[in-house]
Amino acid sequence: MNPPEVAAAPRTLILVGNPNVGKSVLFxxxxxxxxxxxxxxxxxxxxxxxxxxxxxxxxxxxxxxxTNNLLPMSEDEQVTRDxxxxxxxxxxxxxxxxxxxxxxxxLASQLAEAGVPFALALxxxxxxxxxxxxxxxxxxxxxxGVDVVPTVAVQRSGLPQLQARIPAARASSFRxxxxxxxxxxxxxxxxxxxxxRLSRRSLGLMLLSGDESIHPWIASRVSDxxxxxxxxxxRTLASRYPESLRFVVARQRLGAVDRxxxxxxxxxxxxxxxxxxxxxxAWATDPVKGIPILLLVLAVAYLFVGVFGAKTAVDFxxxxxxxxxxxxxxxxxxxxxxxxxxxxxxxxxxxxxxFRETDGFIIGRYGLVSMGLAYGMAIVLPIVATFxxxxxxxxxxxxxxxxxxxxxxxxxxxxxxxxxxxxxVLGLGCDTMATMTARIMETRKERVIVTLLLALGxxxxxxxxxxxxxxxxxxxxASIWFTAVIVLVLFLVGWLAARVIPGRGSDFxxxxxxxxxxxxxxxxxxxxxxxxxxxxxxxxxxxxxxxxLWGLDRTHLLVLVERAAAPVVVGILQLPExxxxxxxxxxxxxxxxxxxxxxxxxxxxxxxTMTRIMEIQVTVALVTVTLFIPCIANFLMILKERGWRTGxxxxxxxxxxxxxxxxxxxxxMRRYY
Numbered sequence: 001m002n003p004p005e006v007a008a009a010p011r012t013l014i015l016v017g018n019p020n021v022g023k024s025v026l027f028x029x030x031x032x033x034x035x036x037x038x039x040x041x042x043x044x045x046x047x048x049x050x051x052x053x054x055x056x057x058x059x060x061x062x063x064x065x066x067t068n069n070l071l072p073m074s075e076d077e078q079v080t081r082d083x084x085x086x087x088x089x090x091x092x093x094x095x096x097x098x099x100x101x102x103x104x105x106x107l108a109s110q111l112a113e114a115g116v117p118f119a120l121a122l123x124x125x126x127x128x129x130x131x132x133x134x135x136x137x138x139x140x141x142x143x144x145g146v147d148v149v150p151t152v153a154v155q156r157s158g159l160p161q162l163q164a165r166i167p168a169a170r171a172s173s174f175r176x177x178x179x180x181x182x183x184x185x186x187x188x189x190x191x192x193x194x195x196x197r198l199s200r201r202s203l204g205l206m207l208l209s210g211d212e213s214i215h216p217w218i219a220s221r222v223s224d225x226x227x228x229x230x231x232x233x234x235r236t237l238a239s240r241y242p243e244s245l246r247f248v249v250a251r252q253r254l255g256a257v258d259r260x261x262x263x264x265x266x267x268x269x270x271x272x273x274x275x276x277x278x279x280x281x282a283w284a285t286d287p288v289k290g291i292p293i294l295l296l297v298l299a300v301a302y303l304f305v306g307v308f309g310a311k312t313a314v315d316f317x318x319x320x321x322x323x324x325x326x327x328x329x330x331x332x333x334x335x336x337x338x339x340x341x342x343x344x345x346x347x348x349x350x351x352x353x354x355f356r357e358t359d360g361f362i363i364g365r366y367g368l369v370s371m372g373l374a375y376g377m378a379i380v381l382p383i384v385a386t387f388x389x390x391x392x393x394x395x396x397x398x399x400x401x402x403x404x405x406x407x408x409x410x411x412x413x414x415x416x417x418x419x420x421x422x423x424x425v426l427g428l429g430c431d432t433m434a435t436m437t438a439r440i441m442e443t444r445k446e447r448v449i450v451t452l453l454l455a456l457g458x459x460x461x462x463x464x465x466x467x468x469x470x471x472x473x474x475x476x477x478a479s480i481w482f483t484a485v486i487v488l489v490l491f492l493v494g495w496l497a498a499r500v501i502p503g504r505g506s507d508f509x510x511x512x513x514x515x516x517x518x519x520x521x522x523x524x525x526x527x528x529x530x531x532x533x534x535x536x537x538x539x540x541x542x543x544x545x546x547x548x549l550w551g552l553d554r555t556h557l558l559v560l561v562e563r564a565a566a567p568v569v570v571g572i573l574q575l576p577e578x579x580x581x582x583x584x585x586x587x588x589x590x591x592x593x594x595x596x597x598x599x600x601x602x603x604x605x606x607x608x609t610m611t612r613i614m615e616i617q618v619t620v621a622l623v624t625v626t627l628f629i630p631c632i633a634n635f636l637m638i639l640k641e642r643g644w645r646t647g648x649x650x651x652x653x654x655x656x657x658x659x660x661x662x663x664x665x666x667x668x669m670r671r672y673y
Contacts, residue, residue, distance in 0.1 A: 012060045012087060013052070013166060016080060016111070017095035018103055019066030020401075020513050022123045025153040026095055027063040028525065030054070030163075047079065055167040062087075068103065070110040070202070071211050071246065074442035078213050084116060085198055085217065091169035092118035093162070098128035098135060098150065099514070101265055105257045108144065112172035115199035118146055119169045121162055125150035127514055131278075132268045140264040145173030154519045176256035182208070182249065185237045192230055194221040208234050209246040281515040284402040294406065297399065301390050309386030310465035317378040327355060327370050331363045359554055366553050372546030376539045383461040384534055385527070387429035392526040396518035400425070414491065415498020415505055416441070420450050427458035432538055432634045433530070434458070435641055445503030451642055452497055455630040456654050457490045466594035467622060473605025478615045481673070485623050485665055493657075541633035548632075549585065558584065572663045573624060575617050576600060582621075586628050587635075593625045616669045624662030629655045 013030075017023040031050030048063040064083055065076035072078035084092070094111060096104030101122070111118050122128075122135060141148040147165040151158030177183070189204040196203065196217075206214050207230055218227065234245070241248050283289040331348050338344045340351070348367075349358025358364040365371070394400050400422060408418030419440055427434035431454050438450040459467060471479045498505075552558035562580045569580040582596025601618055604610045610618075629651050630638065639647040 011057060011167075012062065012090040013054070014062045014064060014083060014087065014090045014092050015095060016064050016084070016092055016107070016118075017066060018068050018097065018100075018107060021066070021095045021097040021104070022153040023066065023095040024048075024063060025522065026093070026121065026123065026151070026159075026162075027061060029153060029156055029159055031061050047083070054163050057167070059166075062090075068107065070107070070114065071206055071209050071250075072213055075439065081213075084114065085196065087197065091166065092116050093121060093166060093169070094118050095121045095123050095153075097513075098122040098125045099131050099133055101128075101133070101135060102257060102261045105261055106254060108172070109174060109176050109253055109257050110202070112144065112174040113176065113199065113205065114202035115171050116197075117169045117171050119162070119165045120144065120146055120148045121153075121158070122148060122150045123153050125158070126152050126155075127516070131514070134266045134268050136264045136266075140260075143174060143260055143263065146170060154522055174260070176253045178249065178252050181237060181240055182252070185233050188233050189230060192222065192226045193218070205249055208237060209249050210234070210244070278514065281398070281402060284399060284515070285405045287406070290402070290406050294403065297394070301394075304390055305383065305386045305461060306465070306468065309383045310461065310468075313382035313386065314379055314465070317382055318374065322374045322378040327363060327374065330369050331355065334362060359550070361550065364550075366546055366550040368543060368546055368550075371549075372543040375546070376542035380461075380538075380542070381534070383465060384430055385531060387461045388530040388534075389523065389527045391426060391429060392523045392530075393518050395526065396516075396522045398513040398515045401513065402515075411494075414453075414494030415449055415501075416446055416494070417505070420446070423450050423454065424458060427454045427460065428464065429461050430534065430538065431455070431458060431460050431630060432541075432637045433533060435634060435637045438641065443503055443505060445501050446505060448501055448503075448642060448646060449494060449497045451638055451646075452650055452653075453490055453494055455634060455638060455650050456493060456657075457486050457627055459626050463594050463626070466598055467626070470594070470598055470601070470605070470618060470622060473601070473610060474615055474618060477673070478619045481665070481669060482619050482622050485661065486626055489627060489661060538633055541636065545632050568659060572659060573620055574666055575621055579621060583625070583628065586625060587632055593628060594622070597621045597625065612673070616666065616673060619669060620662050620666045623665050624658050627654065627658035627661055629658070 015023050015027055027048065027050065030052040032052075047065070050061045050063075052059050052061050062083065064080040067077040067080040069077060070081050070084070072081050092111060094104070094108055096108070098104075104120075104122075108118075108120060120140075122137060125135075128135065135150070137148045137150055147168065149158050149162045149165055151162060153159075178186075185208060186201060186204045189207065190200040193200040193203050193207075203214065203218075207218070218230075222230070238245050284293050334348050335344060335351065338347060345360075347361050348363040349355065349360035355363045355367065355370050356365050360367050360370075362368055363370045394403075403425075404418035404421045406418075407421050411417055411420045414420075422440060423434040423437045426437055434454050435451055438447045438454070441447045441450055471482065474482075549558070552561070558581070561584050565580040565583060566577050569575050569583060570577050579597055579600060582593045582600070585596055586593025597618070601610070601614065604614055629635070635647065635651065638650060642650075
């Protein structure tokens, strides 16, 4: 009898590369749909894993966060370095932007120093050619000692050749040379450093450069005497240079990279289309010429998201689909399946009454289907979907990084940099998802400030739709009051937070990809991925919020909470007593509050009978609601990303602050409006 065949053990392929080089597109092309996303242990950084058939074997594929350096300056970069340091057996695929080869070679030189086996994908080769870059891939492969394959990930060009090279990935023979003092220090350090997945030379350069994030790994493997000797060598070397060792090592490594770059890259004629795209890209970052472009982008985005998404699509899904069909059909089905009696009344309320007048668990005023799913699927979903689609178009076109450059000075005033515009813009779609993306900021201080501003004053798309509807019933002056207060508060809180919250900011370093016509497949994939996130992460929280609301209503606790809040709402904000319930609902979803206020004042707006006092009340209510505590979904995400202490501190600040600002606006408007 022949022995049973033993399946070959799966190998691991780790994708590394600078941000915005198409690494995730290549990951998707290799792995297909079936992937898992999870936080890297001990961090809030997500990594994506999948599997692929390469060379007849099943490979595990890991997509790491984008990194510019193996000497980490952010949590994302540290996670990438730690993966390379701790994964047991692997080969790497470095994805490089062919039109920005110098930056890619800087990372490749560090992979070479680390002794990591890898192959190099020169991605976006078509864009590099259009901009006049001619890269001698064979000469580059010879200089690095690894396989180099030109690719166009969005077209899957070069993918078969790349898959054929991956199993033969090998360590690079390229080694940047440093001056005599650094080489001598490395010779002293290498015997003190233990063997690992990264070479002793690479770890020695990290230690000399002052990388504190590597210390825990070293401390668990090197004796106290060894660590003291390492620090002594580092201090002695540092005393020889006026600049930091990190800067000295980086400068000398870059010199070696520049020499290699100049050997393999030549410049040819730039295509007319590429020249126009570069000129348009320069206009988009110009402080003067960029403003008309920004206004045009905002106008198109508003028409698509604010008009089509928030009005046309919401009206169709909410009324035509849900309230005219889904809710009545669900109620009829339950009444058919469940015999008349207490159970049927519990699920859908007494027969013969409108569902908004009953307290049914499934169909009722706060029913899971009639409110929870109807809200999440018919009201929020079309707004979020159109926003995510617009965001993906802007992202894939290369415009968002240019917007970051334009607003960098403004955000610098708040202790941030232009990168903060990305979660802020995303927050206009969904604050919960935007809170998660705040991790792109490099320091903890910046991440906390962004999270605070998102929770405080960036309304989500569903809330914006209701706010716009209410503003249409107000005078132009009242709308200016509302807009000016929100903008002023965001700047003031950001400015104060930058001076109160301990920690440091970061330098603004952002790659500007070329402006390009968005790839339809890329836009759809990104939009669907974000929609999947919404359905998986956010929609269940809407249903949970509705369940909590239903429970509070059935136990009459909602009435007690409303009564407790009434003195603040009526006495301090001078709003109608029934608006207290709207603020309570705002914790479940921010726009529940705005929608509740809209129902109170809508009859007066539609008939044009709004008085001066009513306009003041609406303005005060909108200011307070916009600045109100984050919804339960966003609150839970804050706790997950920033921890319990920071999450509770943010909520404890926002609630009284929102009421205080609302009360101040009320006093000022009653005197000057």
